[in-house]
Amino acid sequence: MTLSELYEKGRRIIGEKDLAFFLEAVETGFITEHDRRIIDRYTFRQRCIDGVEADPATEILGLELKTPVIMSAITMPIPAIVDDGLMAVAEGLKEAGSLMWTGTPVPMDLKGLKATGVALAATAKPFKDRARMFEALEKIQSGGADWVGLEIDVGQGTKIKDRPIVADCAPLTLKEIREVRRNVSGPFWLKGVLSRIDAEKAGEAGADGIVVSNHGAHTLDYLPHPFQVMDEIMEAARGRLAVVVDGGIRRGSDVVKALAFGASAAGLGRPILWALAAGGREGVRDLVREITEEARRIMSLVGASAPTRVPREALIQD
Ligand SMILES: Cc1cc2nc3c(=O)[nH]c(=O)nc-3n(C[C@H](O)[C@H](O)[C@H](O)COP(=O)(O)O)c2cc1C
Known part of the structure; x- marks a missing residue:
């Protein structure tokens, strides 16, 4: 199956299973189309003469990956898409040399997922009941999990269309994030940064990485696409914090753009769900392999031998 066929089949099956609602966007739906527009x-500044062959393998905070194409934090509705869906995703991503990132709820059997050998990250939500948040972190x-993440962007809960989904959250203070940091031994990530000020505070809190994300349009309407704020965020993060970007990443070209802005990796949300629905474990593996191969070709033609070497000048803005 080509990437387009995988997406088309996945969308159809998710529709047939009555799960399409979970992939919709908050309120007006503005973000989805806006992400694509941004x-x-x-476009790319092509450099052919004396070109390089790119190798997509990369290392992020001690994890060796075969690709800068990783999964974004999602748990629901994976188990509803196929039986043992989380395991299928773990195995597919392991085969592709990528990273699995789970969301809410924290999967019951994280150990089982980790036993596949996949690089594994997981996030917790800032539940109003902070004891519940610390339970999730524990x-x-x-x-x-190799990486521990905290979602800083759901202080007002999550919402799809007009329906609140997770309502029992409250915003985190810098002091609270520092306390969480003290309780986390490995690399610690904050997900949902969309401004320079939050990137600076992430550094002050002792985070090792940030996910620049509008939460796949499941929090506030009219949030920008991460690319609109990447330059200001990188001023605060460069040399200090690892950066992952997600939101509307669908092809290798989108990944290379994220790398050019300074991200170490780009995250896939909905594409993982479509690929799982369309082809199970192999679907997820082929999705990441295809997007990685597209990204590798483009990296070569913008003169970047590795994901960390894609220059900002590779991008030409309309
Ligand atoms: C069905 C669904 C569930 C999600 N669950 C979570 C979650 O539990 N925690 C989280 O931080 N982000 C969650 N997200 C957001 C993703 O991590 C990611 O930021 C977003 O989906 C990326 O955009 P994309 O879907 O356009 O690739 C979810 C997204 C979707 C579509």
Whole structure:
């Protein structure tokens, strides 16, 4: 199956299973089309003569990956898409040499997912009941996740269309994030940064990495696409924090744009769900392999031998 066929089949099956709602966007739906419009504003500065062959393998905070194409934090509705869906995703991503990132709820069997050998990250939500947040963090750490993440962008809960989904959250203070940091032994990530000020505070809190994200349009309407704020965020993050970007990443070209802005990796949200629905474990593996191969070709033609070497000048803005 080509990438387009995988997406088309996955969308159809998710529709047939009555799960399409979970992939919709908050309130007006503005973000979905806007994400695409912003990504499409950039084209590539091609350099053919004396070109390089790119190798997509990369290392992020001690994890060796075969690709800068990783999964974004999602748990629901994976188990509803196929039986043992989380395991299928773990195995597919392991085969592709990528990273699995789970969201809410923290999967019951993180240890089982980790036993596949996949690089594994997981996030917790800032539940109003902070004891519940610390329980989730504990579950992530005892489950053997390589990275621990905290979602800073759901202080007002999550919402799809007009329906609140997670309502029992409250915003985090810098002091609270520092306390969480003290309780986390491995690399610690904050997900949902969309401004320079939050990137600076992430550094002050002792985070090792940030995910620049509008939460796949499941929090506030009219949030920008991460590319619109990447330059200001990189001023605060460069040399200090690892950066992952997600939101509307669908092809290798989108990934290379994220790398050019200074990200170490780009995250896939909905594409993982479509690929899982369309082809199970192999679907997820082929999705990441295809996007990685597209990204490798483009990296070569912008003169970048590695994901960390894609220059900002590779992008031409409309
Ligand atoms: C069905 C669904 C569930 C999600 N669950 C979570 C979650 O539990 N925690 C989280 O931080 N982000 C969650 N996200 C957001 C993703 O991590 C990611 O930021 C977003 O999907 C990326 O955009 P994309 O879907 O356009 O690739 C979810 C997204 C979707 C579509």
